[in-house]
Amino acid sequence: MPPLLEVKGLHTEFRTGAGLVRAVDGISYTVERGETIAIVGESGSGKSVSALSILRLIPDPPGRITAGEILFDGRDLRTLSEAEMRRIRGRDIGMVFQEPMTSLNPVLTIGRQITEVLEQHQGADRATAERRALELLEMVGIADAGRRLKQYPHQLSGGMRQRVMIAVALACNPKLIIADEPTTALDVTIQAQILELMKSLTRRLDVALIVITHNLGVVARYARRVNVMYAGRIVEAGDADAIYHDPRHPYTMALLRSVPRLDQPRRARLDPVDGQPPDLTRLDGGCAFRSRCRFAVDRCGQANPSLAPAGEAGHFAACFRSNELAARDVAA
């Protein structure tokens, strides 16, 4: 069986006052059925744009998908009409965004937001939809679900709103959920509750999940496979364990070294990634990380390395020196 989602050579560009920005610059990856993968990166890495591109939610203008295929369940989403695409969104692919206050409709009750999806996508009648809405709220752990159905988003806490978003995303038994920074706006104890909820529900219902985040802890806890993005490209991809314990791209290495860890005593100094994030309007043909890279050589300015096998099977890095660096680590 082919993978549930196969992204091939996806390019998304934005025309801005400062010039053309290649927000997503040729990325390819797959998601298997029922699998959780993470896309990790910092601001401007293209991680959110890559997800919005899958759903064809890029505002045009200024943005545009310029190349690539998005094969979902065997169909290329780029070739579908807008009407067909609307049927996919919310039915086959659910979405959970960072800020539940702006993604829920403030003038509709919680109940209505869920029943609307069920009526639209499944042709459910009002009574059936309402029964199912109650079930869904209970499933996402909202106490006193009957009362909550009649409330409006502003009457709920941030954590509860995110639970509602998850209920909406799951309403039509999707095959895939895309969660873009689903817990970034939440407090840490609520973040933990929401992540555990998403983990147990996606497992139980066999839904695939793409988690987009900048939080390396969240990735370590929840994802089996990881794509690391930098300046619009996937610079490293592989199993979470390999990415964290045998990183092959200098950016991943530097990123992991720079984070302070709660489980380690005070160190004298952190080891930050040098320099500033890249200006996406000023990228040349070379590797975008080279100005911050401790291992850059002349070659890195001449061409942009593409993903190549590194380390164990299924592990890829986009660095000319990745195998050399790994050998050096072993020697050290």
Add this chain to the structure above:
Amino acid sequence: MSGGANQAPLLEVRRLAMHFPVSEGIVLSRKIGDVKAVDGVDFTINRGETLGLVGESGCGKTTTGRCILRLERPTAGQILFDGEDVGRMDRKGLTAFRRRVQVIFQDPYSSLNPRMKVGDIIAEPIKVHGVEPDAKRRQARVRELLSICGLDPKFTDRYPHEMSGGQRQRVGIARALALDPEFIVCDEAVSALDVSIQAQVVNLLEDLRERFGLTYLFIAHDLSVVRHLCQRVAVMYLGRIVEMADGDELFDNPLHPYTQALLASVPVPDPRVEATRAFRPPRGEVPSPINPPSGCVFHPRCPMAVDGCKRERPVLRELRPGHWVACSEVH
């Protein structure tokens, strides 16, 4: 606690309370209660020390910082800076206080005036306080401050929007340093920054503390950064300090059930460590500070709560040397 026994703390906060009135109705508005943002908080900070103040949104950590800066007039309690009561300072005393105490805010986008050049932003406090009337020498001082903060002195002519988030936060730090302060309140000073930039700014703050003998109150929700930067840490919940101890002691041996739950909720960036961790987030959510639970404010979510917790408000007790806990069930 660090510091000699005879050395008085630089900052002392005593029984601090800050209640905001809550009203209902627009035309005939009437007061219906108080938000007890800070509800009886005590701590001290010694010279050269960094105290971390942590907790989730609404716990009162930012309001505590604002009271110390005298951006709020507290409902009750005292704040002593270098032995002087901040609440009773006259105009002259307050001007001197504002030179010695500075703040670094979270958002480097909204805390810098977008119409001012970086050089003018940093020079402004020097001008306002009349520290350096000579324009040339003031410019030299601005360039010095920029380079202290790791920025090219050429940046004086730039506008904030021409800089990255990390660079902007460095400008905010340079401005805070302009008057040679002794004490800086860092309110979520690195929270808005990307991971790769955050470590640079954390290192900068640490270097500046050593170089200029600064004292910090570091208000943050990111516990990993706090563990790295702070010698002592106080954990707040719903307006109260529930636990306070030296950094490593607090993170390695948390005693209060809320601190334990908080630490257990933070995922560690290592899949092997995560695979071995029991992960049980605390149930429920933080209750409203308008009508907080009786007794111990954490009791409705606490796995250890007994009947007495509903009635009696636990006091902060020193259970081990330097390790303070507000829980009647921990001994």
